[in-house]
Structures are given as C-alpha cells and as structure tokens.
Amino acid sequence: MEAEFRPKGMVFDFNGTLIDDTLIQREVWRRLFPVFMKREMAEGEYEARILGNTNSVILQFYFPGITPEREYAMLTRKEALYREVMREDPARRIVFYPGVTETLDGLRERRIPFTIATASEITNVEFYFSDFGLGRWFAGPEEIVFDNGTFPGKPEPDIYRIAAKRLGLTPAECVVAEDTLAGITAAKAAGMGRIFAINPILNRAEILSDPEVYRVLPDFVGFIDRWDRNDFQ
Structure with a gap:
C-alpha cells in the first residue's frame, strides 16, 4: 500500500x-518574429519552441553561435516590449x-x-x-x-x-x-x-x-x- x-x-x-499572461507572452513573440527572425511566427511554433523555455535558450536555438552582446540586446528589447504590452491597457491590467x-x-x-x-x-x-x-x-x-x-x-x-x-x-x-x-x-x-x-x-x-x-x-x-x-x- x-x-x-x-x-x-x-x-x-x-x-x-x-x-x-500566457497569451501576452505569445503576442510579444508574434510581434518580434518579423524583427528578429525576418518572418512571421508559424502555427504551433510558440508551443513547440518557445513556451516554457528561457529567453537565452530560445535565441540560441534560432541564432546558433549568437554573441553575448547580441543576445543581451535582443533580450532587453523583448522584455521591454513584454512590460509595454502588459501595461498597454490599464483597464484590463x-x-x-x-x-x-x-x-x-x-x-x-x-x-x-x-x-x-x-x-x-x-x-x-x-x-x-x-x-x-x-x-x-x-x-x-x-x-x-x-x-x-x-x-x-x-x-x-x-x-x-x-x-x-x-x-x-x-x-x-x-x-x-x-x-x-x-x-x-x-x-x-x-x-x-x-x-x-x-x-x-x-x-x-x-x-x-x-x-x-x-x-x-x-x-x-x-x-x-x-x-x-x-x-x-
């Protein structure tokens, strides 16, 4: 027993x-894909490659050999956008x-x-x-x-x-x-x-x-x- x-x-x-904030996280990456990856985020890609992973793991997957300086710049931009989206509509905070x-x-x-x-x-x-x-x-x-x-x-x-x-x-x-x-x-x-x-x-x-x-x-x-x-x- x-x-x-x-x-x-x-x-x-x-x-x-x-x-x-799950859907907000997805929205942030949807906005950033054309900027970072130069394409739209594919159907199911967020769930398969992004959800639950650290930002560093995500960027190293998409940009093998990425320099620490470039990674830091991209992460800083991503997190700033996340906080911006979180605060976009105070009525639905x-x-x-x-x-x-x-x-x-x-x-x-x-x-x-x-x-x-x-x-x-x-x-x-x-x-x-x-x-x-x-x-x-x-x-x-x-x-x-x-x-x-x-x-x-x-x-x-x-x-x-x-x-x-x-x-x-x-x-x-x-x-x-x-x-x-x-x-x-x-x-x-x-x-x-x-x-x-x-x-x-x-x-x-x-x-x-x-x-x-x-x-x-x-x-x-x-x-x-x-x-x-x-x-x-």
Whole structure:
C-alpha cells in the first residue's frame, strides 16, 4: 500500500500560473518574429519552441553561435516590449488569479515554505515585485528561482530541483503548480511530489489526460484548504 503523501513545501510557476499572461507572452513573440527572425511566427511554433523555455535558450536555438552582446540586446528589447504590452491597457491590467493572495498568505501563516520558479529574468522579476507586490511574501528576488543563465530552462528539471533545495526540501516533498506542458514535464523529471495544473490554455487536452497531473484547477480559490485537509492523496 502506498504511503500517505504529506507535502512539506510548495513551488509555483509564475507566468500563466499565478498571473494569466500566457497569451501576452505569445503576442510579444508574434510581434518580434518579423524583427528578429525576418518572418512571421508559424502555427504551433510558440508551443513547440518557445513556451516554457528561457529567453537565452530560445535565441540560441534560432541564432546558433549568437554573441553575448547580441543576445543581451535582443533580450532587453523583448522584455521591454513584454512590460509595454502588459501595461498597454490599464483597464484590463493583468492581476493574480483568484485565490492566489489567500493561498500565499495561508502558506506563510502555516509556516509552510514556498517559492516561485520562473523562466523570467531579473528585469521582469523586478517588475513583478514592483507591480504585483511580491515583497508581501518575499524579501527580494534572491528568495525565488529565476533565469540567471546558469541552468537550462523547462522542460529540463533543473529549476524545480533548485527550488526544492532553496526550501531545504527534496523535490518529492514539494507540491508544484504549473500551467504549461514544458513546466509539467520539468516537474515530473525533477520528481516533484504532486503536480497541479492551473488553467492550462495551451496543450490543454494533453495536460488533462496526463495521469501524473494530480488535479487541473481553474484558479487557487480554496487551495489553502487542501493543506488543512491534506487533500493530496
């Protein structure tokens, strides 16, 4: 008989999981393809080559041998456009999914360690701290795991192994919240204890049918109650 699973910590993806910006990310790359690649982005290319990967991995795929200087210039332009698109229409400003604030507050009150594991780089992480108030739960970017150029992006498992270690736990002791196929693949490869998919927009059918995804949820409403009930079996 399988032993009862009692998680000790939680790791959240950020983009598309805590905030609903998946389609914004795709729109940014759609605008940049004619500029960077001199062509339009093909159908399905975002899902196959971009979604879940770090910016560095993406550019090195499209531009083998790219110099650090050119890569930095392109990444800077991409992230500036991302923040611009995020702020284009204040009336529809991206906000946390329902239940996120209550979940993060609840984990902190229960002294359950948690962190964020995001493919975003430091410029966007700082943007999230300023515009989404992450300082309410984290002292600074150093308390979350982001793309600092030292490890491969999802679907490789490194980011989740690093996040678990940051919490002082093994991957098997952690619950993960993700929204993408690449992120879920990374979490499975890392050996994370339970995987929740939050409102997956892309590759939804494949995620829904994955037996290693414990639950697919629309948001985080009532999520903290799972910890009180140990609803992870």
